[in-house]
Amino acid sequence: MSTSKALILGTGVIGLRTALSLTRRGVKVSLRSSSAPLLNLPENCSQGAGGLWMPFHCDDERTDRWAAHQLKEYHDDVNGDINKNCSSSSVIELVPTLSFKQDAAPVTSSTDTNSYLNDHDAPSWALSPGSEVLNFQSFSPSQLKWQSEVTKVHVPDFAGEYDKAWQWTSPVVDCPRSLKAMAAEILAAGGTIDHTSSFSSVADARVAAKADDCTSIVNCLGVNGGTLVGDTTVTPARGVLKYYTRRPDFTTCILVDEGPRGSDTNPIYAIPRGDVVAIGGTYLENDGEGGVRPEEEETLRENARVLLPDGGEGFTEIGNWVGFRPVREGGVRLGRNEELDGDGVGWIDNYGHGGSGWTVASGCAEDVAELLLA
Numbered sequence: 001m002s003t004s005k006a007l008i009l010g011t012g013v014i015g016l017r018t019a020l021s022l023t024r025r026g027v028k029v030s031l032r033s034s035s036a037p038l039l040n041l042p043e044n045c046s047q048g049a050g051g052l053w054m055p056f057h058c059d060d061e062r063t064d065r066w067a068a069h070q071l072k073e074y075h076d077d078v079n080g081d082i083n084k085n086c087s088s089s090s091v092i093e094l095v096p097t098l099s100f101k102q103d104a105a106p107v108t109s110s111t112d113t114n115s116y117l118n119d120h121d122a123p124s125w126a127l128s129p130g131s132e133v134l135n136f137q138s139f140s141p142s143q144l145k146w147q148s149e150v151t152k153v154h155v156p157d158f159a160g161e162y163d164k165a166w167q168w169t170s171p172v173v174d175c176p177r178s179l180k181a182m183a184a185e186i187l188a189a190g191g192t193i194d195h196t197s198s199f200s201s202v203a204d205a206r207v208a209a210k211a212d213d214c215t216s217i218v219n220c221l222g223v224n225g226g227t228l229v230g231d232t233t234v235t236p237a238r239g240v241l242k243y244y245t246r247r248p249d250f251t252t253c254i255l256v257d258e259g260p261r262g263s264d265t266n267p268i269y270a271i272p273r274g275d276v277v278a279i280g281g282t283y284l285e286n287d288g289e290g291g292v293r294p295e296e297e298e299t300l301r302e303n304a305r306v307l308l309p310d311g312g313e314g315f316t317e318i319g320n321w322v323g324f325r326p327v328r329e330g331g332v333r334l335g336r337n338e339e340l341d342g343d344g345v346g347w348i349d350n351y352g353h354g355g356s357g358w359t360v361a362s363g364c365a366e367d368v369a370e371l372l373l374a
Contacts, residue, residue, distance in 0.1 A: 003027060003216040003346065003372055007209040009228070010220035011193060012046035013175070013357045014364065016182040018220055018350055021365035023189045025373060030212040031186070032197035033221075045222060048241065048321035050271035050278040051173035051358050052097070052253060055125050057237065057283065058356035060331030064128040066363025072130055073362045074171035091177050095272060096153045097170040097253040098144075100162040100261070126168065134168040141165070154252040154309050158261055170253060173358050174274035199228055202340055202347075209345045216346045216372055219337075222326040225351030229340065231333065234352055236324035238287040242300040244277045244308075244315040254307050261306070266299070270307040277315060279304045283355070285327065292320045328352025334364055336371060348372060 005028040008019045012033075019029040053071060055063050077092045103121075126136040139147065144165045148155045159165065183193060192212075199205050199221075205228070209217050219225045226234030255269045256262035262269075264283060271278040279300050292300075297320075304312045333349045340347035350368050353360055 003214075005030065005212070005214045006216040006218055006372060007032065007205070007212055007214040008218050008220055009033070009199060009205060010222060010225065010351075011183075011195065012220070012222060013049075013179065013182075013361045014046075014222070014350060014353060015218075015220035016179060016186065017361035018218055018365040018368050019186050019191060020182050021362070021369040022372065023186055023191055025369055027369075027372070029186060029191040030214055031191065031193045032199075032208055033195055034198040035195055045239075045323035045325060046179060046357055047175055048323050049175050049239075049355075049358060050241065050269070050280065051175045051178075051273045052095075052255075052271050053171040053173075053359050054097075054255075055123075055356050055359050057325065057327050057354035058332065058360060059354070062332070062334075062363075062367075063356065063360060064125050066360035066367075067125050067356070068128050068130040069363035069366060070359055070361060071133065071171065074173070075133055078171070091174050091181060093172050093174075093272070093274075094169050095172045095251060095253045096151065097168050097255065098153065098155070099166040099255040100159065100258065101164050101166060102258050103163045122166075126166075134170065136166065136168040139165050139167060152251075154250065154254070156254060156307055158306060161260055162258075172253065172271060172273050175358065177274065199224075202229065206343060206345055210343075215344060216348065217340075218368055218372070219347070219349045219351060222351055222353075223324055225326070225349065226328065226333070229337065229349065231328075231352075233329040235285045235327045235329070236288070237327045237355070238282060238284040238289065239280065239323050239325055239355070240282045240292055240296050240300065241321045241323075242279045242292075242297070242304065243318050243321065244279060244304060244312070245318055246272055246275055246277045247309075247314040250277060250309060250315075268303045268307065270304070276318065277304075277308070278321075279307065283325075290322055292322060325355040326352050327354045332360075332364070334367055346372075 008015050008031045011031050074092050141160045223236045253271050257267040269280045332352045337347045337349050
């Protein structure tokens with residue numbers, strides 16, 4: 001399916017990162033979407049996301065491999081090896097991350113100051129090749145408190161309500177700056193980006209491909225990517241965030257998706273991202289509300305109070321964001337869609353990444369590039 005120019009549908013992180021992989025291999029790209037990637041709109045899930053590297057509702061056997069590829073890229077970026085269009089320190093930050101868990105067999109050790117990791121205790125992404133850079137560990141609440149006094153990790157007051165805490169060091173992406181940097185590299189290489197194109201059918205996309213002299217189409221439209229090709233297994237999962245100005249001394253990411261504080265549908269989290277802190281959140285499938293409900297406003301403010309140091313003192317509320325994660329039953333749709341090949345134009349799908357776009361984008365992009373250039 002070798003091609004010299006490809007049309008990329010979608011300009012979120014999946015579309016831009018896919019275009020970047022192709023650009024770096026000498027393939028000309030034309031990106032088209034219905035809105036600019038840096039506008040704060042619900043359909044632009046990538047722009048407002050928390051930007052934390054961690055697989056989330058991306059149930060695919062390939063996820064760990066994709067995530068490991070992205071993890072390496074982020075670490076290379078911090079070391080100045082990849083993204084030359086902007087300072088890596090302004091785009092990627094390595095952040096101590098805590099996730100609180102309940103367990104019938106909580107962490108125990110011979111002394112209160114030792115930590116340990118049992119393989120069965122860790123998620124698969126923390127055990128895959130290359131994950132050593134995460135420094136993943138499990139702590140009891142007392143162990144966590146002890147070591148936090150040395151590392152200065154912020155431990156919220158409710159930590160004692162849980163049996164254990166996972167701790168690792170995770171990349172966090174300043175999403176708007178990263179999107180801008182990717183777009184700049186694509187444009188500098190001769191690619192084009194159009195923000196005024198909407199596609200109601202495959203035929204529309206083929207017309208656009210012909211107009212741009214493209215011999216391949218890559219569908220990176222997220223939730224709309226499934227709609228375009230008649231895939232009814234894609235579900236929009238609504239996420240709600242509230243942003244605060246970031247206090248300089250706050251450098252800990254905190255995630256809770258288990259009771260009594262959090263749940264799968266209402267996880268609570270604080271993600272320091274660039275100059276802001278993202279406070280969340282929700283995971284509500286098939287909830288189409290584009291704004292933040294009054295009760296969600298109050299919940300997010302309470303989340304900020306319990307998650308941030310000093311009850312949120314020194315953090316100023318600056319706005320909300322709502323986005324729709326493209327969750328797909330059966331995993332990500334990434335591969336050739338031979339049923340849609342035709343009229344000299346090949347078709348590849350790359351959508352349905354759930355809440356893991358910033359975690360798997362580069363790994364997926366590499367798979368697309370290999371398919372397209374085979």
